[in-house]
Amino acid sequence: MKAARDRRASRWDAHRRTRRAELTDAALLAIRAHGAGVGMDEVAARAGTSKTVVYRHFGDRTELYVAVCARVAEVLVGQVRAAMDGETGPYAQTAAGIEPYLRLIEHDPEVYRFVVHRPLVDRALDADPVADLVSLVGDQAAAVIAAQLTRTGGDPAAAVPWGHGVVGMVRAAADNWLARPGSMTRAQLAAHLTDLAWTGLSGVVVRLQKEES
Numbered sequence: 001m002k003a004a005r006d007r008r009a010s011r012w013d014a015h016r017r018t019r020r021a022e023l024t025d026a027a028l029l030a031i032r033a034h035g036a037g038v039g040m041d042e043v044a045a046r047a048g049t050s051k052t053v054v055y056r057h058f059g060d061r062t063e064l065y066v067a068v069c070a071r072v073a074e075v076l077v078g079q080v081r082a083a084m085d086g087e088t089g090p091y092a093q094t095a096a097g098i099e100p101y102l103r104l105i106e107h108d109p110e111v112y113r114f115v116v117h118r119p120l121v122d123r124a125l126d127a128d129p130v131a132d133l134v135s136l137v138g139d140q141a142a143a144v145i146a147a148q149l150t151r152t153g154g155d156p157a158a159a160v161p162w163g164h165g166v167v168g169m170v171r172a173a174a175d176n177w178l179a180r181p182g183s184m185t186r187a188q189l190a191a192h193l194t195d196l197a198w199t200g201l202s203g204v205v206v207r208l209q210k211e212e213s
Contacts, residue, residue, distance in 0.1 A: 020057050023047050024067045028111060031068070036113035040064075040120070061120040069115050069129030076104055077136045084140060090148045095194040097141050098170055105174050106186045112178065134171055138164035166197045 026047035027038075034042045040061060044051045058064040083096035105112045114120075116130060142163025146156035170193055177189050184192075 016057065020067065023049075023054055023057055023064070024071050027064055027068050028071065031110050031114045032108070036110045036117055037119050038114070060122065062123050062125065065114075065118060065120040066125070066129055068111075069133065072104075072111060072115055073129070073133040073136060076100060076133065077140065079103075080137055080140050084144055090144065091194070091198050093144045094141075094166075094198050095190065097137070097144065097166075098190050098193050098197070101137065101167075101170055102174055102177075102186050102190050105178055109178060116175070134167055135164070138167040141166050169193065169197065 023043070027043045030038045030042045030046040033046065040051050040054060043064070044054050047054065054064070058067065079100035080097055083100055084093045087093045087096045115133070140163075142159040145163050145166075146159035149156045149159055173189065173193055177183060
């Protein structure tokens, strides 16, 4: 009898996960259609259901916001990792890490605004999803820098502050770019940020090489 209850509970858990994923997808579509200020009515309508059903799977608006952030983070970090892994030189890897972040803003500006400006958040968060997202991307950048430092005989511990510093720079510049539409193309901004980041990083690498010689 207990095994039968366990199977039913397992099926219900799987159903809940699937339904939450579907509602998160619907929220993303609603954001793209109605903008970052989307409300729960628009999310429910896009999902073809009622707000009551949405709240059955998400305890409140904030919980849905966190789920959307987690989906965006999953996609973005995967894209950054794939882009950097697809390049071999450190300069090319730096450029590859910057590109997906800017592409998200260009292709999905309302989703980015939704994540950053938190229109559905109506209570204190246990953790900051935006900070978590930036931290995950920073970890990817740090891994690439650490590998380069190791190859040149440097201390890979420095890669963590440098990697997160580069990502912080990219985020600040990207937010400014979003606020100034038409100021430059994504490719131009990516090139400027890559040059700035790599000028600093390559200078450190050259200094380390001189110290080793």
